[in-house]
Amino acid sequence: MSHLSLLVAKDVSKRFGGVQALAEVSFSIDRGDIYGLIGPNGAGKTSLFNVLTGIYEPDEGSFLFDGEPLDRLKPNEVAERGVARTFQNIRLFQNLSALENVMIGRHVRTKAGVLGAIFRDKRTRAEEAAIERRAYELLDYVGVAKRANDLAKHLAYGDQRRLEIARALATEPKLLALDEPAAGMNATETQGLKRLLEDIRRDGTTILLIEHDMKLVMSVCDRVLVLDYGRKIAEDSATVVQNDPRVIAAYLGGDIALNVKH
């Protein structure tokens, strides 16, 4: 089983002052899965993303990614290992074109330095052309190729979310971590997003998905991890999780559950 796992989290804890954002969270994500991460607001989902991608360092515990520990790596090193992410509050490079946003995603997989930039030798020119070509392909893949030359900030909200996914894909991730990609999307857009996620999985990228849209999570995720107040309360297939009384309590009776537990 473990040889199939792309990411294994072991007892990951993170505390901010008096708030236990994550408490000994363990889980494992298999290669080729779409792995859901759900929980009420403030459950620690985004904290988990930030700890995973190196923005925060975990107080305890560790991640094993593709057989190697991610301990003490900076965000850019985590990206280099093959974890790419999007952000809950879209963080595009607003004043650059959609195409340039994706081209920047290619940074980590390309090499040209100062001398290459100044002298534009053959290899640099070839690399630049390849970056541009790949960026167009990715824009086309997520469906915003028509907006390639528009500033990222001028794109419609749904397109910005898609552009962020294209930018993340440009880093050639093994694991694509999406933080609420369907937030603010209408039903049609969410359907489109679902198809995109399935395409990405089909093309070989494992997905870790934070999402509040339960219909989307239940229809697309192979397995689901449920967090509540920083603790794992369930990890199972979507159908099982859906009927778990603790999960239902966390979502419907959060306050009551809190009083009982603490």
Next chain:
Amino acid sequence: MSAGAGIRARSARAPGGTAPLRVWAGVVLAAIALAVLPFAAAFVGQAWVRILNFAMIYIMLALGLNIVVGFAGLLDLGYIAFYAVGAYMYALLASPQFGVHLPFWVILPMGAGLACIFGVLLGAPTLKLRGDYLAIVTLGFGEIIRIFLNNLNAPINITNGPQGVNIIDPFRIGGFSFASNEVIAGIAFSGPQKYYYVLLLITIGVIVVNIRLQNSRLGRAWEAIREDEIAAKAMGINTRNVKLLAFAMGASFGGIAGGIFSATQQFVSPESFGLFESIIVLAMVVLGGMGNIPGVVLGAILLTLLPEVLRYTMEPLQMALFGRVILDAETIRLLVFGLALVAIMLYRPAGLWPSAVRKRELEVARAPEAAE
């Protein structure tokens, strides 16, 4: 598409074989205009040729600062320190101060290199600072360099203190000096006119290098950091190295400009490198259009010429209007200069020539075939 994008290398490359005639006609006209400019200026007075040369030095400075402020978004108020480093490097290695007289084409790269090292020295401790905090530290750095230059005349006299370094060598290639008047092929060239052509070549080189840097993997990484540092990190950009590179590259252009300043003036003293100079160069970048190379060039030219134009026009104007000089030229010059800056910021807050979206038309047409 604004004209701004047309100047960028990528778009300029695209027409290639398709519309060469008009492009070449434009290039030839511009070349002729630039070639006769120093003679046109000399009609008004030799001082104007010197002002043109200064404009080019400021273009280099502003473009260097633009890398740090415009591309990478790091506010630097001590940029003039790198100019000082380059200027003193040249002054000390090509003057009677130490009796060393190296040729300019050896010192200029050395000055760029030393300024580059100072850029990293300033960049390294300030990596985690942004905005106001970075501005304060860089401001302090600029002052430290100036104060050092002012005081390094004891116990060992290195910089000659506030008196500055005098009788600095001009640019020389073999027996050919760029500082003296000379008749070449029946045309009389003054010293500043000869310098003009060297400076023009170097300036064009600096502009080309800047355009290429901006349209490169590195340039995009700089802009990514300016736009959103956290997202840039998450995309795998090593923000530490990329920021240090911005400081280093920006500083080295300052170093080159400093060396040229030394050679054209043949005299340097610490008072040329005060905070006011840093602010003027920053104003060129901001007013021209931060991050947009043609805008920054325009800003540098305008802010060099405007005070000079005012210097020569304000007294005659007052004589004509009031029959006497009410305010002396120096006072009114600064006043009008300040007013102009305020007006530009009010009516064109993004700068006179802000950056446009870089369009990549050629590739758009090709994209559908490339896609799966």
